[in-house]
Amino acid sequence: MTAPQLETPVLDDHLHLDPRHGRGMAAVEDFRNLGGTHLLVVNKPSWHLGVEPEEPDDFRAVFEETLEIVAEASELLPGRAWPVLGVHPGLISRLVDDRGFTPKEACELMCGGISVAAEYVADGDALALKSGRPHYEVTEAVWETSNEVTRHAFSLGAEHDCAVQLHTEASEDLRELAEWATECGLESHCVVKHYASGRLRGPTPSVMSERERLERAAERGDPFLMETDFVDDPDRPGAVLGPKTVPRRVRWLLEEGYEDAVRLAHVETPRRVYGIDTEATLDR
Template identity: 35%
Template sequence: MRPIFDNHMHLQPSGRGVGALLDFSKAGGTHAILCHMPYREVAISTGEDFSRSYDITLSLADRANAETGVKVFPAVGPYPVLLIGLTERFGMPRAVEVMREGMERAQKLVLERKAVAIGEIGRPHFPVPPEIWEASNGIMLYGMQLAKEAGCPVVLHTESGTPEVMLDLARIADRAGLDRGRAIKHYSPPLVLEEENHGLFPSVLASKPAVTEALSKGTRFVMETDFMDEPSRPGAVMDIKTVPKRTNAYLSSGQMSEDQAWAIHKENPERLYGITID
């Protein structure tokens, strides 16, 4: 079977959950990173709340692996925008403490081999006051340091990727001692060239223009949908079937070769996460 890997999707208890993966599988999808997100079922006020929230992601992954033909690998971490609400409720020092504990609990799950990455972490994707920005960068740096200790990658949620943003993130990874290639830029444009990504690894949103441009530059990228499993917005950000449908269409048309597909859907994720795509 040809592997087809979606590098970033979400499932929710209040959404279709594991059932959504049946569509992914029918379209030809075989493997995916299930990335943690805030869930309505768990309000975050303490570090312990993060553990309860992470347990939802791990449970969804376990069910997916038991009940579908898709192999799912979980990534867990404190979603960066949570810092804003925590700061409003508890003040900045306590908010930062809670977020750092969320990082530590995510690292613990990686060390226990229950998760393959710390993520998605980073900083808000919209303008925020300078103190939130600075604190977010500090929390992201801490997450990268923990990832370095654990020997795992980080999945980065930030503002829109540009070469300048990628360079800034790369320099933070350098400060953490984390290999730039283990910092995965989620929701990335097709910044495949070294001078565009500065060593970070792009996870390209699988639109036709983005995939076409990415392929014109090489194969050092993975594809994602950022499927949200949000009942009020079915198919957002992209439909869960997009990566397999896009890949198979490009293979059929000759826009993607078998060697390119093998690199993108097997070799790259295996190298990034230390997993086996079989």
């Protein structure tokens, strides 16, 4: 059943789609039928797609598959989807702990993978980059290496005038990362903290669409985005949030009187961070 159309664009800022193993376009249809209009589709971690990279070009298979998924999703949406490409920071643990890479070797491979992702941005095929550092405890060498990879992503974001989505530890203060971005020439508001709470100092928060977090973000009035981090993994059906969540939470925010916050999250902040126009790309 299709819900009544919302009088606003509805963007999920961070989710994954996996037609090979997961729900794929059925998840996109669920999002659309509840009122969703736009998606930022982040490539799944390379190992989830059976890619164990030895060199940077090995990531191309992951990126190309993501572009195909995005094109298919765009056909189903009243708005469109955009790809966000990069290297999941958890890869460093697989490389160092499981495959015998040194932190330096892992850094070179991961930086190379993000450089390949940046080629797609330069060609106009991808919207933004993805990077970050582990959200779990690691050795000091791995931590420093991960920070080096993140700085590389910031430099590429500055070079190609694109945002960088970050996967990091849980925190409400990431001013240091925002400062690193600025030092690399990337404006701090173009750094997006994926899986954010309703409060964040430094980057732009992409807030997990739970009511408490969203209410906190709406009350603050600062720029924010909304996401589900839907993983589209049949082995983890209850993991994170489902594809219907963002449109449902937009309806709830409107019912609670947060019209300005909805416009901020789905029109103004996407324009400011990514340079996208969710109204002009909406076919009503």
